Amino acid sequence: AQKVTQAQTEISVVEKEDVTLDCVYETRDTTYYLFWYKQPPSGELVFLIRRNSFDEQNEISGRYSWNFQKSTSSFNFTITASQVVDSAVYFCALSDLHGSSNTGKLIFGQGTTLQVKP
Amino acid sequence: DGGITQSPKYLFRKEGQNVTLSCEQNLNHDAMYWYRQDPGQGLRLIYYSQIVNDFQKGDIAEGYSVSREKKESFPLTVTSAQKNPTAFYLCASSIDRKPQHFGDGTRLSIL
Numbered sequence: 153a154q155k156v157t158q159a160q161t162e163i164s165v166v167e168k169e170d171v172t173l174d175c176v177y178e179t180r181d182t183t184y185y186l187f188w189y190k191q192p193p194s195g196e197l198v199f200l201i202r203r204n205s206f207d208e209q210n211e212i213s214g215r216y217s218w219n220f221q222k223s224t225s226s227f228n229f230t231i232t233a234s235q236v237v238d239s240a241v242y243f244c245a246l247s248d249l250h251g252s253s254n255t256g257k258l259i260f261g262q263g264t265t266l267q268v269k270p
Numbered sequence: 271d272g273g274i275t276q277s278p279k280y281l282f283r284k285e286g287q288n289v290t291l292s293c294e295q296n297l298n299h300d301a302m303y304w305y306r307q308d309p310g311q312g313l314r315l316i317y318y319s320q321i322v323n324d325f326q327k328g329d330i331a332e333g334y335s336v337s338r339e340k341k342e343s344f345p346l347t348v349t350s351a352q353k354n355p356t357a358f359y360l361c362a363s364s365i366d367r368k369p370q371h372f373g374d375g376t377r378l379s380i381l
Contacts, residue, residue, distance in 0.1 A: 158312075
């Protein structure tokens with residue numbers, strides 16, 4: 153069975169602190185995608201990143217960086233120098249790419265609520 | 271601008287009533303999805319459709335129904351059989367295994 157676990161329910165930091173959001177996944181598939189989405193208070197989900205299971209390179213985009221490690225089945229997300237606008241719920245998700253049955257379905261973690269205080 | 275439009279933003283249901291949530295996209299995406307979000311929980315898949323006139327049940331389809339008569343539309347009906355319908359409902363679409371785009375959601379409550 154596929155599963156995504158975000159053990160941190162809520163995190164509170166002060167502005168300019170760095171913060172890492174953890175994501176651990178389970179899948180029997182050898183090919184899959186991992187995602188991070190942001191959900192601001194307005195409710196919509198905003199896509200942040202997609203990572204292919206074959207690509208373990210870390211990625212940096214401005215203040216955001218992602219650390220993908222297949223050996224530990226983790227895909228952690230770090231925000232450097234956090235800002236109040238980063239306050240949101242962040243979801244990690246897994247998508248199957250299983251042969252002809254690929255449906256693009258997303259399996260979501262429970263989400264981590266990040267509060268950045270001024 | 272292309273995107274996904276969900277309506278209404280807020281919806282109230284009376285006991286024994288069916289209600290329909292609208293989801294329209296002008297992104298020309300083939301696949302569309304409905305998710306349910308409960309407080310403090312992740313999103314769970316209700317139904318999905320990869321092509322017109324075809325759809326499949328997700329993980330929590332009981333008490334819900336959908337149709338896909340047009341590529342751009344994927345309405346979700348919450349039937350009276352759904353005993354705990356209060357939740358935030360999100361519609362999404364995608365194409366060619368690209369990341370899903372999400373609408374702004376509909377918040378459904380019981381009167």
